[in-house]
Structure formats: structure tokens, C-alpha cells
Amino acid sequence: MRFDTKVVRATVEPDPTTGAIVPPIYQTATYVLPEIGKNRGYDYTRSSNPTRAQLESMLAALEGTKYAVTYASGMSAVDAVMKMFRPGDHIISSDDVYGGVSRLFNRILSHYGMEFTYVDSSNPNNVAEAIRPNTKLIWLETPTNPLLKVTDLEAIAKIAKEHKIICGVDSTFATPALLRPAEFGIDIVMHSTTKYISGHNQIIGGAVLTSDEEIHKQLRFVQKAIGAVPSPFDCWLIIGGLRTLALRMERHSQNAMKVATFLEQHPKVSRVSYPGLPSHPGHQVAKRQMSAFSGMISFELKGGIPAGVALLNNVKLCALAESLGSVETMITHPATMTHAEVPKDERLARGLTDGLCRLSVGIEDVQDIIEDLENALEKI
Numbered sequence: 001m002r003f004d005t006k007v008v009r010a011t012v013e014p015d016p017t018t019g020a021i022v023p024p025i026y027q028t029a030t031y032v033l034p035e036i037g038k039n040r041g042y043d044y045t046r047s048s049n050p051t052r053a054q055l056e057s058m059l060a061a062l063e064g065t066k067y068a069v070t071y072a073s074g075m076s077a078v079d080a081v082m083k084m085f086r087p088g089d090h091i092i093s094s095d096d097v098y099g100g101v102s103r104l105f106n107r108i109l110s111h112y113g114m115e116f117t118y119v120d121s122s123n124p125n126n127v128a129e130a131i132r133p134n135t136k137l138i139w140l141e142t143p144t145n146p147l148l149k150v151t152d153l154e155a156i157a158k159i160a161k162e163h164k165i166i167c168g169v170d171s172t173f174a175t176p177a178l179l180r181p182a183e184f185g186i187d188i189v190m191h192s193t194t195k196y197i198s199g200h201n202q203i204i205g206g207a208v209l210t211s212d213e214e215i216h217k218q219l220r221f222v223q224k225a226i227g228a229v230p231s232p233f234d235c236w237l238i239i240g241g242l243r244t245l246a247l248r249m250e251r252h253s254q255n256a257m258k259v260a261t262f263l264e265q266h267p268k269v270s271r272v273s274y275p276g277l278p279s280h281p282g283h284q285v286a287k288r289q290m291s292a293f294s295g296m297i298s299f300e301l302k303g304g305i306p307a308g309v310a311l312l313n314n315v316k317l318c319a320l321a322e323s324l325g326s327v328e329t330m331i332t333h334p335a336t337m338t339h340a341e342v343p344k345d346e347r348l349a350r351g352l353t354d355g356l357c358r359l360s361v362g363i364e365d366v367q368d369i370i371e372d373l374e375n376a377l378e379k380i
């Protein structure tokens with residue numbers, strides 16, 4: 001089965017008792033046992049649930065891994081990975097990771113004795129140079145949020161293997177429709193299923209995928225022991241969203257390419273970051289490892305904070321909303337929204353400049369998106 005067929009058909013079997021083409025939601029906490037010491041595959045929903053199991057086998061089939069484990073959020077998925085490590089373990093992370101991930105690392109896990117080093121992983125040498133005797137994990141994001149930096153997964157997987165270090169990738173921006181990190185030798189793939197995987201802004205969820213049995217066992221144990229599980233109803237909604245993933249990612253990517261090209265030519269925009277643009281420093285690597293470039297763009301307005309505020313207050317179609325990866329176009333201004341609490345010096349050092357805007361390009365008619373941006377840009 002080819003990928004686009006798998007997305008629609010893999011593991012979604014009609015219900016054997018009724019023939020319902022969409023499998024039911026097993027909204028149950030527990031299961032009646034046939035006798036002591038036996039069960040029918042399920043005993044308690046924190047451990048396992050048929051709707052969740054279906055979502056997990058679907059995700060594994062798409063990502064090309066043996067296993068998938070799902071969680072109540074992307075953050076609990078990252079946390080579950082980190083629970084495999086111990087005080088004194090050192091972790092190297094991409095520097096431009098999702099803000100919630102660096103908050104988890106710096107403000108929670110570091111209190112438990114885990115050490116973190118942030119490097120610009122778009123240059124693999126930076127990762128190699130940061131390795132210490134106690135380095136246990138390399139944690140990457142590609143493309144990153146919000147600067148859209150691209151990391152060469154094959155190069156980093158090679159470095160990780162040489163040093164027997166586990167390598168994980170937060171692949172939320174790409175999804176298995178555009179990039180399958182396991183094919184490049186990456187051990188762990190993580191998704192915030194809140195974003196493109198479910199695709200409709202209806203749920204919060206996360207997933208961790210691997211083909212390594214030992215890692216999978218640990219993740220399952222953490223899922224059961226800590227209990228950050230997604231509800232059966234949320235799993236059912238994710239399954240529904242997932243079935244149009246290939247179609248959506250194609251349209252997100254096409255639309256984003258057109259919007260990025262429009263923005264790059266606009267006189268009030270000084271810089272556009274989109275891995276699909278030949279001007280993007282990671283374009284060649286992205287082209288090699290991804291089949292398209294997804295729907296995320298960031299761009300810099302010449303007028304700094306006032307321009308950012310004016311643009312966001314004047315868009316009509318683009319929703320002024322945090323989050324990304326849903327069917328509707330959403331726009332944020334990190335300096336006054338997601339990163340408003342970060343001290344200015346630190347924010348600027350991280351490349352989150354005053355005029356930076358982040359756009360999650362939806363699947364609407366691209367002409368409407370461009371006209372909306374054009375009208376709002378005129379007013380700043």
C-alpha cells in the first residue's frame with residue numbers, strides 16, 4: 001500500500017459485529033474479565049483501550065515504526081521520553097525547540113538533576129562538539145518552532161550511533177506525510193497530535209513512536225505508571241482527522257509556498273523563513289529529507305513591535321490564535337504573545353525579534369489568505 005492509501009485505509013477496519021465503517025468509540029474505564037487471571041486483551045483503560053490501540057497502530061503504520069504510544073498532550077509525550085533518563089544524565093537539544101519543551105527542560109527536569117545543552121543543530125558539528133561522557137539523548141526538532149531551522153537527520157543519527165546515544169525528533173511540523181525520521185536512523189519520533197496529525201483544533205494529544213522494543217517497553221510503562229493517557233473520544237477524533245492527513249499536508253504545503261513567495265516580495269517584510277524557499281539556509285537538506293515543506297512560515301516585519309501588533313489586529317481571515325497545524329490559517333506575534341514573558345535580551349538572543357510573526361497556513365483558498373495579509377500589511 002502506498003502512503004496516501006495507508007492514511008485512509010491502514011488499520012481502520014469495519015466493526016466486525018455491526019459492519020459500521022467507522023469503528024466505535026470504546027468509552028469505557030474497565031473491562032469484565034472472563035475469569036480470574038484472564039482478560040480479552042484489555043483490563044483497565046489507563047493501561048490500554050481499543051480506540052487508543054487503533055490510533056496507535058495507525059500512527060505506527062504511517063511513521064514506519066513498530067510501535068506507537070499516545071499521551072494526553074504533546075508535552076506529556078515529551079515528558080514520557082524524558083522519564084527514561086536519570087539524574088546526572090546529559091541531554092543535547094536543538095536550541096529553537098518549542099517553548100513548552102524548553103520550559104519543561106529548564107524549569108522542571110533540571111530540578112531533578114538532568115542537564116541540558118542547547119545547540120543550533122542545523123550544523124551537525126555543534127551537536128558532535130556538545131557530547132559529553134554522560135550524554136544520553138539528542139533531542140531535535142525539524143523544522144523548528146518558530147524559526148523553521150532544518151536539521152540533517154541522517155548526519156545526526158550517524159553521530160548518535162557512533163557514541164551510542166539515543167536520538168529523538170519532535171516531528172510535529174512535518175508529520176509522516178512529509179518526513180519519516182525513522183528512515184534516517186532516528187530512534188524516537190514524537191508528535192504533538194494536537195497539530196497536523198489531528199488537524200482540526202479539536203483535541204490536545206501527543207504520541208511517541210519507535211521500533212526499539214526496549215524503548216517502547218519503557219514508554220508503555222511510563223504511560224501506565226503516570227497515566228497521562230488520551231481519552232477514547234479524543235483518540236477517535238484524532239483517527240478521523242488523521243485519515244485526511246496526506247491531502248491536508250499537500251494543500252498546507254502548496255498554500256504555504258505561495259504565501260511565502262508573496263511575503264518575500266513584499267516591501268514591508270524584511271525576511272521570510274520557509275524551508276521551501278531557495279533562500280532558506282536549510283532548503284537543500286529539507287529538499288533531501290522531506291517530500292514537501294509543510295505549512296509553517298515565519299517572517300520579519302520592518303516596523304518591529306508596532307508593525308506586528310498592527311498586522312495582527314488588522315487581519316480578518318487569519319485567526320489570531322496560538323497553536324498551529326489546523327485547517328484554518330492562524331497567526332501569532334511571538335514578542336507580544338507566546339514569548340512576551342521571556343526577557344527581551346534573551347528573546348532577541350534566540351532570534352525572536354520584535355517584528356517576527358509566525359503563520360500557520362491553512363487549507364483555505366490561498367488567494368483569500370494572501371489578500372487578507374495584503375490588506376493588513378497596507379494598514380501598518
Ligand SMILES: *Cc1c(COP(=O)(O)O)cnc(C)c1O
Nearest residue numbers: 073074075098145172192194205
Ligand atoms: C504544540 C507543540 C508541542 C506541545 O504539544 P501540546 O500538544 O501542546 O502539549 C511540542 N512540540 C511542538 C513542535 C509543538 O508544536
